[in-house]
Amino acid sequence: MFTGSLVAIVTPMTADGSLDWPAWDRLLDFHRAEGSDGIVVAGTTGESPALTVEEIGELARRAVARCRGAMPVIVGTGTNSTAETVARTRVLSRSGVDGVMVVTPYYNKPPQEGMIRHFQAAADVSAVPVILYNVPGRTAVDLLPPTVGRLAEHPRIVALKEATPSLDRARDLLSICPPGFTVLSGDDGAAIEWIGVGGHGVISVTANVVPRRMREACAAARRGDLDTARRIDESLRALHRALFVESSPIPVKWAVARLGLIESGIRPPLIELSPRHHETVRHAMTAAGISTEETIP
Numbered sequence: 001m002f003t004g005s006l007v008a009i010v011t012p013m014t015a016d017g018s019l020d021w022p023a024w025d026r027l028l029d030f031h032r033a034e035g036s037d038g039i040v041v042a043g044t045t046g047e048s049p050a051l052t053v054e055e056i057g058e059l060a061r062r063a064v065a066r067c068r069g070a071m072p073v074i075v076g077t078g079t080n081s082t083a084e085t086v087a088r089t090r091v092l093s094r095s096g097v098d099g100v101m102v103v104t105p106y107y108n109k110p111p112q113e114g115m116i117r118h119f120q121a122a123a124d125v126s127a128v129p130v131i132l133y134n135v136p137g138r139t140a141v142d143l144l145p146p147t148v149g150r151l152a153e154h155p156r157i158v159a160l161k162e163a164t165p166s167l168d169r170a171r172d173l174l175s176i177c178p179p180g181f182t183v184l185s186g187d188d189g190a191a192i193e194w195i196g197v198g199g200h201g202v203i204s205v206t207a208n209v210v211p212r213r214m215r216e217a218c219a220a221a222r223r224g225d226l227d228t229a230r231r232i233d234e235s236l237r238a239l240h241r242a243l244f245v246e247s248s249p250i251p252v253k254w255a256v257a258r259l260g261l262i263e264s265g266i267r268p269p270l271i272e273l274s275p276r277h278h279e280t281v282r283h284a285m286t287a288a289g290i291s292t293e294e295t296i297p
Contacts, residue, residue: 001072002099002131002159002182003200004037004222005214007207008045010253011059013265019055021062023262028066030261034211037201037218039063040101042076044138045205045249050267053088057095064096074131078103082118086125093127101131101161101203106139112147123156130156135163135186145169149176158182161203165190174198188214188240192233195221205243206236209255210288235288242284245277255281259290 009031012023031039041063042048042056051059060075067073077088077100085102093100102122104115123130132151134143143160151157162173163186173183174197182200185191191202195218207214213232221229243251247270254273257264264272273281 001129002038002074002184005201005207005211005218006038006040006072006074006184006203007031007036007211007214008040008043008203008205010208010249010256010262011042011046011051012262013267014263015265017265017267019059020263020265024059024062025066026261027256028063031207031211032067032070035215036071036207036211037215038072038074038098039067040074040076040203041097043101043133043203044103044135045208045252046076047249047267047270048076050270053091056088057092060092060095060097068096072098074099074101076101076103076133077122078105078133080105080108082121085118085122089122089130090125093125097128099129099131099159100126101133103133103135104139104141104143106141109141112144115141115143116147116150119151119157120154123151123154126156128156129158130154131159131161131182131184132157133161133163133186135161137163145172145176148173149178152177152181159184159200161186163187167193167197170194170197170199188243189237192217192221192226192229195229196226205248205252206240208252209239209243209259209285209290210236213288238284239288242277242281245280246273251277251281254278255285258282258285 012020063073075097079085136142159182161184165187185194185202188206217229217232
């Protein structure tokens, strides 16, 4: 179910930080039309730390209503509190979504056994499959492959988003996890090579801007046509890099606004992209074949 190019979708906001519901509909329709293989709501790229649980629930419900039958909808439910994560997972997993994604507990820096108990507690109450999310560059904790292997024994823990680029890590995960467990890259720059060694897809930031190209690259890699996949990916390399010139989702929201799909609103403590980076992102979009004419609604 959770394979190919799944977009870690941005959360559209107006200039005052309010959620922009017409823009949300536009984004969802855009990804349906462009063929994204799934939508991940309220992940890191969706500014989950700045959203209330009520807002996340409404984003998820609207995404389900708009996308049902076209692509799976996954919602982020993780926090650094096990009790809060359990409470969110219990509620949000019953909002019609196809899966929940639970990030490693950030800031607390729990040991591996603490993370096992954290994820198992969330999975125990979830009504839908659970995707683990490891992003040590943001959380200051690393979910190690043997730990993932233990967690994969839980019947509702079915996948992992691994936001590290190492192919050795990919191989370790694929060797230790049971057949049928899905390993997804969380690093756009490494995604094609991850699929090449047996990974199943990517939860992508870049797909916010070029969803069709990301889907095509992943599809080619999954059918074993790595030459085609790498050729597409090469045209996106500058974009993969440019979307992280400042903390994500600052650059990607600026880029999606250039597509005319959203305004450039973002919630503090994040701010709009610094003007010194505008040309870098614009050039990367042009290199990927994207018009950068500003047509913000």
